[in-house]
Amino acid sequence: MNPSYPVVVMEVPGSLNNLEGQAFFQELQPLLETDRPRIVLDCSQLQHVDSAGIEILLHCIEEAMKRDGDVKLAAVLPAPVAILELMRVDRLFEIFDTVEEATRSFHAVAQPETPQTLPWYSADYRFGEAKAS
Amino acid sequence: MGLGAVVVLTVERETGVYAGKDGQQKPLVVQPLGCVDVMGRPMVERTIDHLRDAGVGKVTLLTSKDIVRNCPSIANRLDQVKVKFVDDPGSAVNEVLNRYAEEGIEHAFVLAENVYAETDLLDFVYFHREAKKGITRAFDHEGPLDLWVVDCDRYSRFDLEKMGASDGDAASYFIAGYVRRLLHPGDLRAIIADSLGGVCAMRPSGQEVRPGIWVDEGAEIDRRARIVAPAYIGCNSKVREDALVTRCSSVERDCCIDFGTIVEDSSILANTRVGIWLDVRHAVASGNKLVSLKHDVLLEIADPNVMRFNSMLAKEEGKDRSESRERVVQPVVSKIKPETAPETWQLGANLIQG
Numbered sequence: 001m002n003p004s005y006p007v008v009v010m011e012v013p014g015s016l017n018n019l020e021g022q023a024f025f026q027e028l029q030p031l032l033e034t035d036r037p038r039i040v041l042d043c044s045q046l047q048h049v050d051s052a053g054i055e056i057l058l059h060c061i062e063e064a065m066k067r068d069g070d071v072k073l074a075a076v077l078p079a080p081v082a083i084l085e086l087m088r089v090d091r092l093f094e095i096f097d098t099v100e101e102a103t104r105s106f107h108a109v110a111q112p113e114t115p116q117t118l119p120w121y122s123a124d125y126r127f128g129e130a131k132a133s
Numbered sequence: 134m135g136l137g138a139v140v141v142l143t144v145e146r147e148t149g150v151y152a153g154k155d156g157q158q159k160p161l162v163v164q165p166l167g168c169v170d171v172m173g174r175p176m177v178e179r180t181i182d183h184l185r186d187a188g189v190g191k192v193t194l195l196t197s198k199d200i201v202r203n204c205p206s207i208a209n210r211l212d213q214v215k216v217k218f219v220d221d222p223g224s225a226v227n228e229v230l231n232r233y234a235e236e237g238i239e240h241a242f243v244l245a246e247n248v249y250a251e252t253d254l255l256d257f258v259y260f261h262r263e264a265k266k267g268i269t270r271a272f273d274h275e276g277p278l279d280l281w282v283v284d285c286d287r288y289s290r291f292d293l294e295k296m297g298a299s300d301g302d303a304a305s306y307f308i309a310g311y312v313r314r315l316l317h318p319g320d321l322r323a324i325i326a327d328s329l330g331g332v333c334a335m336r337p338s339g340q341e342v343r344p345g346i347w348v349d350e351g352a353e354i355d356r357r358a359r360i361v362a363p364a365y366i367g368c369n370s371k372v373r374e375d376a377l378v379t380r381c382s383s384v385e386r387d388c389c390i391d392f393g394t395i396v397e398d399s400s401i402l403a404n405t406r407v408g409i410w411l412d413v414r415h416a417v418a419s420g421n422k423l424v425s426l427k428h429d430v431l432l433e434i435a436d437p438n439v440m441r442f443n444s445m446l447a448k449e450e451g452k453d454r455s456e457s458r459e460r461v462v463q464p465v466v467s468k469i470k471p472e473t474a475p476e477t478w479q480l481g482a483n484l485i486q487g
Contacts (some may be wrong), residue, residue: 051436078428086423086432086439088412 007106009040009074016046016053019108025056032060037069040102054087062093067079070094074102135238135283136189136258139229140214140248141222142167142177142196162402162419162433164200166315167246169419170385170403171325172365173349177246184242187254189217191238193229230266234285245279249309249324251334257284264304272305274310282301282306318417318424325400326381329363336382337365349386358390366404373414377454387443406443 008031013020031037039060049057061071072094076084084090096102118125142165162169167177181192193215219225226243233241240258250271261269261282271280281303311333315322328335329345339349345362351369354360358372361379362449368386372378375393382396385403390396393410401407420442421434434440471485 050434051439056259078430079432082416082423082428082430082432083424085425085427086411087414088410 005036005038005106007038007040007103009103011042011044012046014045014047016049016056018050018052018118018133021053021056025059028060029063032063032067032069034069037064037067037071038106039064039069039071040099040106041071041073042075042099043073043077043080044099046077046080049080049083051087054083054089058089058092070106072096072102072105074099135233135236135240136187137191137229137233137238137241138181138184139226139241139243140177140181140184140192140194140246141178141226141244141279142200161318161417161422165246165322166318168200169321170367170455171321172328172335172347172383173367173386176249176324179335180244180246180249183251184254189242189254191233191236193217195219195225195229207306230283230285240282240284241285243281243283247315248278248280249311249313249315249335250278250280250308252308257306258309260305260306266304268300269304269306271308273308275312275314278308278312278314301304315406319426322398322400322415322417322426325383326398329365329381329383339367340364389443404443406441408439411439470478 010028013024016024024076028039031039037047041057057071060082064071075098076095081082081090084093084095094102094105096105167180168175171179177194179327183192184192195217197220198218216297217225217229230241230243240261242254242257250273252271257269257271261284268281268283311327313320313327313333315321315324324333324335327333328337329347337347337349339347339352342348345360346360346362347363347365347368348366349353349370352366353371354366355372355374355376357374357377359378360366360372361377363365364378364383365383365450366372366378367384367388370384370386370388370390372390373392373394376390377395377397378390379396380398382399382401384390384396384401385405387404388401389406390401391407391409391411393412394407395412396407397412397414399413399416399418401413402417405418405420407413407418413423415425417424417426418440421437421440423434423440424430425432437470
């Protein structure tokens with residue numbers, strides 16, 4: 001993911017039910033329709049969330065992923081976390097303690113998972129080691 | 134040596150109240166935790182059995198009408214116990230002790246329902262007699278317990294509240310065995326895990342159908358459900374297909390664990406329906422309330438599809454309930470019958486004929 005795309009932080013209302021969730025989603029929708037949306041949802045005010053609210057969060061991440069973006073949650077209080085866990089949704093989101101950490105996570109450049117190796121035709125290439133690794 | 138006992142079960146000592154981090158005071162259950170079914174039986178019933186086993190002849194339960202109204206099963210089960218409804222347990226204890234003294238009972242146990250202690254109660258009485266004090270209070274390594282032995286004739290002015298503050302003239306009896314105070318839903322989880330893990334002597338009701346798996350009468354476990362030992366499934370409970378009950382979990386009577394739900398290191402209290410595809414972990418659930426022990430928070434679930442009291446379903450379904458009652462009465466254990474030899478073939482008696 002290109003780190004030059006902006007990260008948008010949005011505050012989630014205190015209650016995320018069907019009514020307030022729809023209003024929240026309408027507010028968020030233009031941001032989700034941009035190219036590679038990178039959104040941090042500040043859940044520090046979120047006290048109550050029900051199954052309709054969970055559905056809206058899932059809809060948000062679905063829309064973001066369609067456009068190669070992501071939605072991350074920050075500062076989630078224990079009660080909403082417990083609800084997310086109960087509904088098996090917690091593992092779909094990256095959850096951070098603070099908004100700063102969540103924002104920073106978008107800018108972090110991933111390290112290459114496999115170390116660079118010599119090409120097989122190089123003089124220093126050793127076949128035994130390559131096989132073992 | 135006559136022995137009596139006074140078990141105090143009052144609203145003031147309600148232990149079902151849960152206090153969260155932010156100071157919220159919400160009850161998980163309306164009755165004290167001692168009245169809540171723990172693996173088939175309430176703790177207070179187990180305590181009274183323990184007293185009976187120790188040779189206690191007379192047991193009086195001091196309680197309020199509200200508590201009995203909230204847990205009618207208690208009144209039905211304690212048929213050999215004298216239940217006395219009181220407003221002020223302190224003075225009521227004295228009345229009972231006086232009456233015991235008149236009846237010739239020398240010593241009496243006075244205990245609150247929120248204490249579960251595995252100790253030799255007779256040894257406790259002998260210690261009390263040796264100490265030659267009017268009252269002896271039990272202690273464990275965490276401090277004083279709401280469990281006393283008193284001389285009925287000498288200690289007729291027993292003050293329940295004062296005893297908690299100062300025990301100047303009381304002897305102290307140390308209990309080295311298993312002790313658990315039931316003050317928080319987490320304590321309920323701990324005692325269930327200890328019981329299923331064999332740490333304490335308390336055993337679940339029902340039958341051990343496989344090592345570590347206890348199933349009570351009328352429980353229905355789908356073939357595709359998985360129960361990992363140790364676990365307890367209570368009376369008339371249903372565990373639907375693809376559900377998983379694991380890690381010292383207990384499902385009390387009249388519960389339903391619906392399709393694909395995982396119950397891990399959790400206790401589902403009686404009459405609770407847990408909806409489909411949920412993860413109940415490190416929690417105690419009752420009706421539409423759930424205490425997450427991991428996050429130290431109480432959740433009240435508004436959506437009845439997620440969690441609710443099982444009776445709600447019965448009211449909605451109306452007729453279906455009576456039908457299902459007729460259908461589900463056989464214990465699981467009895468369903469596993471040894472295969473009998475097939476009946477002899479009779480021409481014309483079999484529906485499928487060539």
